[in-house]
Amino acid sequence: MGSSSTEVSTIVKNWREHPPASYSLKIHSFSQFENSIASSDDKYQSRLFSSGGYKWRLIVYPNGNEEDNGSGFISMYVEIDSESLMVFTPPTEIFAELRFFVYNKKENKYFTIQDVEVKRFNALKTVWGLQQIIECVTFNNPDNGYIFEGGQCEFGVDVIVAPPLTNWEILSFTEKHSDPKFSWAIKNFSTLKENVMTSDIFQWEERNGGVLKLYPKGDSRVDGKWLSIFLYLADCDKPKADEKIFVQANIRVLYPLESNHKKVPIDDWYTEQTPAWGWARFLSLDELRKVYLDKQDELKVEVEFKVVSATKYSPII
The missing domain is CATH 2.60.210.10 (Apoptosis, Tumor Necrosis Factor Receptor Associated Protein 2; Chain A)
Known part of the structure; x- marks a missing residue:
């Protein structure tokens, strides 16, 4: 008699009205945005932003991260600034929850997706994210509401840094x-x-x-x-x-x-x-x-x- 196991997904998808709290990237022309990242490994890296006392960047692959099985999807990641890891000696580890956002004009809400597992950022692993946020076919169709008013769109992220353990027995x-x-x-x-x-x-x-x-x-x-x-x-x-x-x-x-x-x-x-x-x-x-x-x-x-x-x-x- 054979055995089988069912892999439990840790990915949670939802809708919410409240915008992202950590960072928002609004784009006025998605088509030009796609063209602009051709010379930067097909990804866009935001400027640094602060959350939980550390500095981060939002990374967006508008056509998917092929190296991470994201081809045909919008891929989104968060990278911690390496200098944030060097605040302590030896370099510290930071644990954070990541929640990614894509605005939908038709719903007037944000599509949210997250991996509920807390991510460990350290010197060996500075980037975490999701390679399959939304299918590009779905995203690029203006009827679906993600692209609106001549090519506008919005991406965002919440980086929820877990504070160090201070209450214990x-x-x-x-x-x-x-x-x-x-x-x-x-x-x-x-x-x-x-x-x-x-x-x-x-x-x-x-x-x-x-x-x-x-x-x-x-x-x-x-x-x-x-x-x-x-x-x-x-x-x-x-x-x-x-x-x-x-x-x-x-x-x-x-x-x-x-x-x-x-x-x-x-x-x-x-x-x-x-x-x-x-x-x-x-x-x-x-x-x-x-x-x-x-x-x-x-x-x-x-x-x-x-x-x-x-x-x-x-x-x-």
Whole structure:
């Protein structure tokens, strides 16, 4: 069974009323225009014009560029001035979208045609364009409206220079941490009078730290029958406006005798609006007193980090 592929065209044709924004070439006698380019490789090169901070020329082949399979068509190109490429060392590359125009008096609109692929101009490739804009037979027939009032016509181009990339972000995920675990022992748990307790700040990477907040009598949002635990990022590491940090970690209340610990995972994004994640109903206080306190009335809590994201971005807003 054979295979086949369909080539998708990137050429888009349209009509619009608005004239070209970068450059327009108006000709009062197309027949004389054709005669005049016989001694210049059958093409006409416009004077330099500016667009996007660089200088360009519009090139028109009224009888087609035979060397580029344009015979029998109007061919149009844009050439960047070589001096524009030498502004930087080493010579720069410029990316631009090209949209070509031919005015039609009958429609009172501009026929537009473009290759939607952005073109890369550099020292090795200074010219880009389209070899088959309009068939010469169609263009030369005054009834079609491209030539009007005794031989007038108009060509044009929009050169839309893509600015350099200035807005970007790089998102990475760290899976190996120098010190991924933090253990916290709370003594005399049964006699605690505090409504909330905060651990010391712990670091799992040079730039990342956090704290645990524990509510021995339950968060105010629950009925006082649950142990509540939340993981906060340290103040210096909290996301700023429009930032976010992904954290994947496990929080455990340790079982004193064996490895049957109470474990609940965190798998969430921290933001300025959501600086903490955790559980108001992490563990019932009845179960905690029966199972998870050791003989010294000590409760041990542990957090272990698995994945933490980091984002580099520009510009800093």
